[in-house]
Amino acid sequence: MKKIGVLTSGGDAPGMNAAIRAAVRTAVTDGLEVVGIHRGYSGLLDEDFTDMDYSSVGGIMERGGTILRSSRCEEFRLEEGRAKAADILKKHGIGGLLVIGGEGSLSGAKLLMEEQGIPVVGLPGTIDNDIALTDMCIGVDTCLNTCVDTIQKLKDTASSHERAFVVEVMGRSSGYVALASGMAVGAEAIIIPEIPVNYEEIADKIWRERKRGKINCIIVVAEGASSAYTVARHVEHRIGYETRITILGHIQRGGSPTAFDRVLASRMGYASIKALEESEAGTMIALQGGRMVRVSLEKILSQKKTIDMELVEMAKILS
Ligand code: F6P
Numbered sequence: 001m002k003k004i005g006v007l008t009s010g011g012d013a014p015g016m017n018a019a020i021r022a023a024v025r026t027a028v029t030d031g032l033e034v035v036g037i038h039r040g041y042s043g044l045l046d047e048d049f050t051d052m053d054y055s056s057v058g059g060i061m062e063r064g065g066t067i068l069r070s071s072r073c074e075e076f077r078l079e080e081g082r083a084k085a086a087d088i089l090k091k092h093g094i095g096g097l098l099v100i101g102g103e104g105s106l107s108g109a110k111l112l113m114e115e116q117g118i119p120v121v122g123l124p125g126t127i128d129n130d131i132a133l134t135d136m137c138i139g140v141d142t143c144l145n146t147c148v149d150t151i152q153k154l155k156d157t158a159s160s161h162e163r164a165f166v167v168e169v170m171g172r173s174s175g176y177v178a179l180a181s182g183m184a185v186g187a188e189a190i191i192i193p194e195i196p197v198n199y200e201e202i203a204d205k206i207w208r209e210r211k212r213g214k215i216n217c218i219i220v221v222a223e224g225a226s227s228a229y230t231v232a233r234h235v236e237h238r239i240g241y242e243t244r245i246t247i248l249g250h251i252q253r254g255g256s257p258t259a260f261d262r263v264l265a266s267r268m269g270y271a272s273i274k275a276l277e278e279s280e281a282g283t284m285i286a287l288q289g290g291r292m293v294r295v296s297l298e299k300i301l302s303q304k305k306t307i308d309m310e311l312v313e314m315a316k317i318l319s
Contacts, residue, residue: 002093004097005094007041007098009100009254010040010102015125015264016125016138016265017060017061018061019063019125019263019272023204024056035051035052037231038069039069041105043071061266077108080111083116085112086112086116092246099122100125101122103131103301121282122285123269128176130174132301133299134286139261140261162242163216163217164241165243166218166244167218167228169220171225173303175193175222176305179307182315183314186318190315191220193233218253219231230264232244275294280310284296284300
């Protein structure tokens with residue numbers, strides 16, 4: 001393998017640039033040529049490539065988003081699309097591919113290897129933290145800090161006006177962001193897709209807190225569990241608590257990565273190139289108990305990341 005390609009795909013995540021930087025610099029140091037592929041799999045199919053070297057990744061670690069840009073590509077979901085991608089990679093002499101993205105992007109990478117024989121290594125880049133067998137994904141920590149910073153501000157105004165706030169955070173099928181950010185701000189209730197929601201129980205709890213003299217109330221809801229509007233309607237209807245809604249939206253995906261994300265992404269970027277060089281393709285670099293490990297994409301994608309029920313119980317007790 002003399003030349004490798006790097007792409008970012010799916011929803012962007014803070015820290016992707018640090019991963020690109022680490023991968024490019026490690027590869028170049030080891031004598032490999034690196035091609036940056038713009039706009040994920042769409043750019044691959046359009047041959048939207050750029051040569052990368054040590055200096056082309058200077059000054060990017062602190063930047064949010066991804067300098068390679070990203071996309072969700074319908075054509076790549078089809079076998080013909082992946083065959084075309086493989087032909088393009090071969091035509092350009094690209095003998096290995098690093099894919100940084102979430103579950104959908106990694107599934108595409110796995111199929112590209114299985115069907116077309118292209119050596120791939122994946123990195124978990126998604127704020128959702130919904131990829132199995134890795135403790136953390138790139139971008140999660142920054143996202144959580146953004147959520148906490150914003151919800152803390154809402155708490156100020158909630159207290160002044162003695163209101164409840166329902167804050168909707170991202171997470172279509174995973175409640176990790178809601179659970180962790182909710183815990184970090186001491187939210188009175190956290191609603192996640194993994195657990196059926198009981199509006200009566202939530203409203204009653206808030207009512208008890210109110211009677212006990214609490215002057216604010218924060219409910220964090222993951223977008224995949226319910227909507228902020230529905231939750232607010234239930235609370236207002238049942239206990240008449242004046243409620244406001246905030247949907248954090250894509251603010252959660254932006255911003256300069258935290259130190260944790262920069263270090264995690266750098267370690268993963270470095271490890272991904274070593275895995276490609278050592279013919280350990282078909283794997284994803286994961287963080288397990290503080291260490292970087294290579295886990296087969298097959299294993300990762302065949303299971304769903306579960307939520308830690310102890311954290312759920314703890315959040316209930318502590319709020
Ligand atoms: O997969 C990450 C994620 O941020 C989800 O939590 C969210 O539902 C989705 O992406 C939104 O993606 P987009 O607006 O880019 O389609």
